[in-house]
Amino acid sequence: MKTVKNRKRAALGIAGAIALSAMPQAAFADEGGISFWLPGNFGSLAAVPGTPGWSWATVYYHTEVSSAAGARFPRGGRIDLGIGGQGDLAIFGPTYTFAVPGLGAVGSVSLLGFGGRNNASVAASLTGPLGNTINLSRSEALTDIGDVIPQVTLKWNKGVNNIMVYATGDVPVGAYDPVRLANIGIGHGAMDFGGGYTYFDPHSGNEFSGVVGFTYNFKNPDTQYQSGVDFHFDWGASHFFTPNVQLGLVGYVMQQISDDTGPGATLGGFRSRIAGVGPQVGFMFPVGDMQGYLNIKGYKEFAAENRPEGWNTWVTFAISPAPPAPASAKPIVRKY
Structure with missing residues (x-):
């Protein structure tokens, strides 16, 4: 019974940490190979409500x-x-x-940012309607800051079932230049909405999570190009071998469901697709009176269409409020 309660507490803490790392970012798809949604944002325990209070997460993404x-x-x-x-x-x-209280839910509000280095290359470049010259090969690198990402979520728990709805978007303030190959920002605004479900049974230590979302891209004011609507599904499955250690698998599918438009859409609808799958491991540990969480997950991509493919790795470190102790852990006071 104690192990079950510890697993539930671990899940609450890990869920808060995972919520922090569930952040959209620039990846490869859509105009110039850049999309708002980064597949793999959501994973295991995505819909489990977190512990109230302030949390912080840092994610290294390669x-x-x-x-x-x-x-x-x-x-x-x-x-x-x-x-x-x-x-x-x-x-x-x-x-x-x-x-x-009015909704019986647990809500969260995040304001996230990012920065780093992007290296990009092309084998060739053809002259387009704006008169760009042909290059046989070209490469660029850029180290700078990216866009700002606000996000809100609502989550509900009932036994082993957990449900989530979320909304997020892109504020295009990051480093972007339409003539560059390497950018950190995406150059246009975007909105993303979706929902998810997590099954988590503390008795067995098994869980499965899935999150579905749709991205609407606004027109790029510099190029007048508007990328189509993207559908994405992220999933994770894991087993808690101890209350503080989980192992499992993660995966994603992303499919563009409407055409690109605008004067630069010379390739037509140019709908893109990608899928990925890989392993994950997570560890929970105390950090003073807070709770720390370290998660490592990786994806090998396949089934690419109108999009490059490869692999990516996430390393998440998060600190969040420790879940409340089980009622049985409280001292018993007897009156005589």
């Missing part, structure tokens, strides 16, 4: 992707052929979690 030399990608008024890239980003920010 990715390496490439496409065939003949693959074409629109970028405003030009077409890039055979793009590749490597990114090293630090994602960080606070989250405030609170009870919502």
